[in-house]
Amino acid sequence: MRSHLCFLALSLLGAASGAAAQSLPAPCAGGVVFEDGNRNGRRDPGEPGLAGQRVSDGERIVRTDADGRYTLPPRDRSSQFLIKPAGYRLAPRGDSGLPDYWLNLSLSAPPPLKYGGMPQSATTCRDYGLIPDGRGADSDLRVLVFADPQTKSAIDVDYYRRDIVEPLRREHSGAHPAELGLSLGDITHDDLSLYPKLNAVTTSLGVPWLHAPGNHDLDFDAKSDEDSLLSYRHIYGPDTYAWEEPQANFVVFDDVVYRPGQNPEYIGGLRPDQFAFLESYLASADKRRLLVLAMHIPLFDAAPGRETFRHGDRERLFGLLRDFPNVLVLSGHSHNQKHVFHDASTGWMGAKPLHEYNVGAACGAFWSGVKNADGIPDSTMSDGTPNGYARLRVKPNAEYALAWYPANSKAGVSAQTLKKGASTEYGDDSGGALPRNGAINRYMSLYAPKVLRHGSYPIRGVFANVFMGRDDSRVEYRLDGGEWKPMKRVSQPDPALLAENARDDEATGFRGYDRAPTATPSAHLWNAPLPTDSALGEHAIEVRVFDAWQGEQRLSTSYRLLEAAP
Structure with a gap:
């Protein structure tokens, strides 16, 4: 039905306006939304029209009648589309593999653009097939x-x-x-x-x-x-x-x-x-x-x-x-x-x-x-x-x-x-990848000093960058399996990225095609102090996050306390 209407309209327009009208698209004003039973993207005999389906030009919305027909007068440089309803899916477009639910309408000559713009339309009407989804x-x-x-x-x-x-x-x-x-x-x-x-x-x-x-x-x-x-x-x-x-x-x-x-x-x-x-x-x-x-x-x-x-x-x-x-x-x-x-x-x-x-x-x-x-x-x-x-x-x-x-x-x-959320530790042989001083998994990264002087003023701490962290996130840490304590949310750059910025500055040649980005204050960074009055040797740092959707997640790293002479 659609093709007959388009052909008739184009014939009449051509007779009235001569050769100038041949460059214009066929002035169709609608089509049919149908159930694409054989999933081939076109309406075949026996495939029923679907009532109540919505088609839009990005401003107006119209609904199909009892036979699945809709009328939507073409608007220049608009993109007509089907609002895909729940319970159905769409066949892919042959040229891109993207869902086939739209038609571009360019009735007049498009402006000249570097990347081509929207070519003038060959037609202004189309049918839309919906495939039942189980x-x-x-x-x-x-x-x-x-x-x-x-x-x-x-x-x-x-x-x-x-x-x-x-x-x-x-x-x-x-x-x-x-x-x-x-x-x-x-x-x-x-x-x-x-x-x-x-x-x-x-x-x-x-x-x-x-x-x-x-x-x-x-x-x-x-x-x-x-x-x-x-x-x-x-x-x-x-x-x-x-x-x-x-x-x-x-x-x-x-x-x-x-x-x-x-x-x-x-x-x-x-x-x-x-x-x-x-x-x-x-x-x-x-x-x-x-x-x-x-x-x-x-x-x-x-x-x-x-x-x-x-x-x-x-x-x-x-x-x-x-x-x-x-x-x-x-x-x-x-x-x-x-x-x-x-x-x-x-x-x-x-x-x-x-x-x-x-x-x-x-x-x-x-x-x-x-x-x-x-x-x-x-x-x-x-x-x-x-x-x-x-x-x-x-x-x-x-x-x-x-x-x-x-x-x-x-x-x-x-x-x-x-994928498993396990941690990975990093040392000096990490090749510049983040983080060097700590650990990373799917949910967070940790950054901590590797060595502190025993008895030094305790100003160094562990940082946890919780990738999905929110203002209300609960983030805690403990040392050597002890009592869990809250970490403090801070608004400052991630220290691991600051270190990467420093390595870029110190390099005498290109470390990559482009440098790492300049570190900016993170919305999801937490900090806790590391004591220096504990026993000499290595101390375990464990951080846990209570993710709003994924539940409790943990990650560990460590630091060492060593004696030093002035």
């Missing part, structure tokens, strides 16, 4: 969350493959590691020609993967914010959309407002059409499910007095979310890791604080630092968090759990060690 709402939903892969070159894409994706594939031995994947922007670092290579790596996991754009995914030669994501959307489709699973609803959106010629060149915020879509979608969203908002720029300010995300837009967004009891915000951009609980101080007026998890970067500190034996840069972030990815698990009752997974090669720790 998974019900009684099982947990597993989600992989990648922030800022941020590849600058094909070399970086290979780091991403070997450090993040390939270890995941090996760990799961061919089985799917999750039911859904999210990338939170800065998919690449300004070179948009790398998207096909990146997609080939990511989709090798066999997981339906959704993307949000970041400030390094822009067409910087675009003259306006409206045109700044045309090349991105040519590959990934809509920049703002919704996706539903039985356990959770996801809203993924562009929150980078491009301001060419201004300083700063971009700021966090939302457009009027995005608010229109959100208002329409949230009006009928199931409040019993967890609502996950996925974006690039965080909602919180990077520093006091610095408006990272426009406060007026944040206030309006919080107003739309106020009556939703279960909301989780996932953001990237900072190349650090942090948990923020929004309350009245940031304009949140919901019944309980709004949790925003600012996810650490897959590329860490932009693929920088000393390389390990496999040729992969250390890339520890400036807050001392090893690069890696997060996992989100959503229970049927909307409860969720989060975990951070350091990348395969961090600090010389094998994938097996990190």
